Amino acid sequence: MLSRPDGPRGRLIVAIDTPTLPRAETLAAQVAPEVGLLKLGLELFCAAGPSALAPLRQLAPVFLDLKLHDIPNTVAGALGSLAPLRPAMVTIHAAGGPAMIAAARRAAEAAGGDRPMILAVTVLTSIDAGTLRAIGVEADPVEQVVRLARMALEAGADGLVCSPREVAPIRAALGEGPRLVVPGIRPAGSDIGDQVRVATPAEAVADGADWIVVGRPITGAADPAAAARAIVASLTR
Numbered sequence: 649m650l651s652r653p654d655g656p657r658g659r660l661i662v663a664i665d666t667p668t669l670p671r672a673e674t675l676a677a678q679v680a681p682e683v684g685l686l687k688l689g690l691e692l693f694c695a696a697g698p699s700a701l702a703p704l705r706q707l708a709p710v711f712l713d714l715k716l717h718d719i720p721n722t723v724a725g726a727l728g729s730l731a732p733l734r735p736a737m738v739t740i741h742a743a744g745g746p747a748m749i750a751a752a753r754r755a756a757e758a759a760g761g762d763r764p765m766i767l768a769v770t771v772l773t774s775i776d777a778g779t780l781r782a783i784g785v786e787a788d789p790v791e792q793v794v795r796l797a798r799m800a801l802e803a804g805a806d807g808l809v810c811s812p813r814e815v816a817p818i819r820a821a822l823g824e825g826p827r828l829v830v831p832g833i834r835p836a837g838s839d840i841g842d843q844v845r846v847a848t849p850a851e852a853v854a855d856g857a858d859w860i861v862v863g864r865p866i867t868g869a870a871d872p873a874a875a876a877r878a879i880v881a882s883l884t885r
């Protein structure tokens with residue numbers, strides 16, 4: 649399984665969110681020398697399919713962010729199907745519960761070889777307290793994230809996806825063990841878009857994020873490589 653990053657460059661994951669493989673390959677080639685991993689998410693996977701992974705993996709380890717959420721047998725089957733693609737990280741939703749998370753971990757281990765890190769997505773970074781209430785959750789985002797985080801780790805997740813606002817509370821509650829992958833990152837002054845629980849790259853890393861995920865502030869920049877370099881330069885550890 650992938651080790652924790654040993655410097656600022658390794659902490660940066662760029663989300664290659666685009667619907668065409670040629671555009672994805674161009675972006676990935678521009679930013680790969682500046683980053684630790686490339687993230688392949690639903691937009692590109694739904695457009696280009698599993699074959700989108702190989703060209704990206706030639707440039708950097710790939711974080712396959714499909715946020716799997718289904719019955720345990722189906723999620724385990726999906727992880728078995730993804731194993732030949734050799735992603736470095738795969739996401740599942742913590743809300744799928746302990747049995748689904750345990751099944752995902754078993755399936756990743758059963759596939760053998762250098763298995764992917766299983767990351768449990770806690771509460772999406774686009775969700776606020778009002779949206780949580782709308783889906784029947786009275787807890788505020790921090791409380792809900794820490795609850796899901798504890799459950800997911802006990803069930804076998806290797807790490808968590810959370811917003812930068814919960815990095816310090818998770819470290820306080822659960823220590824330095826959990827690997828934390830953190831989207832909802834916005835350099836000062838950049839457009840927030842649909843993200844809600846955000847912070848700057850430096851704030852997230854200072855609080856204890858292992859990796860930060862940045863998409864549009866880099867992929868929408870005139871010079872994506874320079875935007876990635878500026879973020880890495882802003883990190884203090």
Ligand SMILES: O=c1ccn([C@@H]2O[C@H](COP(=O)(O)O)[C@@H](O)[C@H]2O)c(=O)[nH]1
Pocket residue numbers: 663665689713769771772773774809810831832833841843861862863864865
């Ligand atoms: O809670 C989550 C989980 C995953 N994401 C993903 O991260 C990137 C963020 O992209 P930006 O353009 O920097 O907003 C995107 O691929 C999401 O699917 C997340 O934002 N929040």
